[in-house]
Amino acid sequence: MLFTDPLFLLFLSLVVSANFLTRQNQTFHRWLLLLASWVFFYLCSPPSFLIFLLSAAVNYPLLRALSAMTPSHRNRVLLLLTVGLNLGLLAYFKYTYFFESWFARMDHHNFWLPLAISFYTVHIISYAIDLSEKKYAIAKPLDYFNYLSFFPHLLAGPIVRGNQLIPQFEAPVARRAFDWSGGISVRSRLLFQNACRQDRGCNGSVLGRWSAAAHGDCTLAPGDSLLGTDFRRLRRVFIHGDGHCQAARI
Numbered sequence: 001m002l003f004t005d006p007l008f009l010l011f012l013s014l015v016v017s018a019n020f021l022t023r024q025n026q027t028f029h030r031w032l033l034l035l036a037s038w039v040f041f042y043l044c045s046p047p048s049f050l051i052f053l054l055s056a057a058v059n060y061p062l063l064r065a066l067s068a069m070t071p072s073h074r075n076r077v078l079l080l081l082t083v084g085l086n087l088g089l090l091a092y093f094k095y096t097y098f099f100e101s102w103f104a105r106m107d108h109h110n111f112w113l114p115l116a117i118s119f120y121t122v123h124i125i126s127y128a129i130d131l132s133e134k135k136y137a138i139a140k141p142l143d144y145f146n147y148l149s150f151f152p153h154l155l156a157g158p159i160v161r162g163n164q165l166i167p168q169f170e171a172p173v174a175r176r177a178f179d180w181s182g183g184i185s186v187r188s189r190l191l192f193q194n195a196c197r198q199d200r201g202c203n204g205s206v207l208g209r210w211s212a213a214a215h216g217d218c219t220l221a222p223g224d225s226l227l228g229t230d231f232r233r234l235r236r237v238f239i240h241g242d243g244h245c246q247a248a249r250i
Helices: 006-022 026-044 046-068 072-106 117-132 141-149 163-171 180-196 205-216 222-227 229-240 243-249
Strands: none
Touching: 026 046, 026 141, 046 072, 046 117, 046 141, 072 117, 117 141, 117 163, 141 163, 222 229
16 A cells, blocks of 8 residues: 555545544554554555564564663673664665575566565664663553554654654643644645646646756747746756655655
8 A cells, every 4th residue: 555545545534533533542542553553554565564563573572671771781782682683684685685686696576675674673773772871761562663663654754763753652642723824835835846747748738838848849939938937947946956855744
């Protein structure tokens, strides 16, 4: 299931509705988020989901031990073991095929990489380092698994520290007013950016004709020429500038 699939729209609508109805019951609300994240992960890739569960479950006892230990030689050894275990898992899936294909000339169609493995592996490593340095206490299992698999965050990022996301699961959900003007403004901006990405062509939309003219593919009518004088500059600012960053923040 991808973000562009109609199934995701249905899934997101159900989750948002259930989230609104359960936000006053904090425990049930956290379980709902975890269940939704795991359903999303499983629908995207069942084998990847099983690998994620195995990795997260194996790491949690190690993280608990790191959190309970005082800074010492044993603490550093356990930290190295945890980091090494996770980097080893990541290296196995990312680089084993590379070396095998290099030496044995394997078929590239056999390559498979678990979904989001780099993302949650880096999260586990950063969490282990923070716990070993006693920056904060280890979270409960429910919040730990939410931290690693929260579905809006899983595929889109960004990578965050445990103390940036986990407290948001633990704290009661506060009522907030909707920022309608801000939301409409950002969505309108993104709509314009997406319009700028249309394929260019002399017979296409106005934006398409501007783009075609900017590349010397056709000649504009006087009206289009007047409107499209700064199109190339706008396209560079919106698309190659902060356009992607703005889209990533949504």
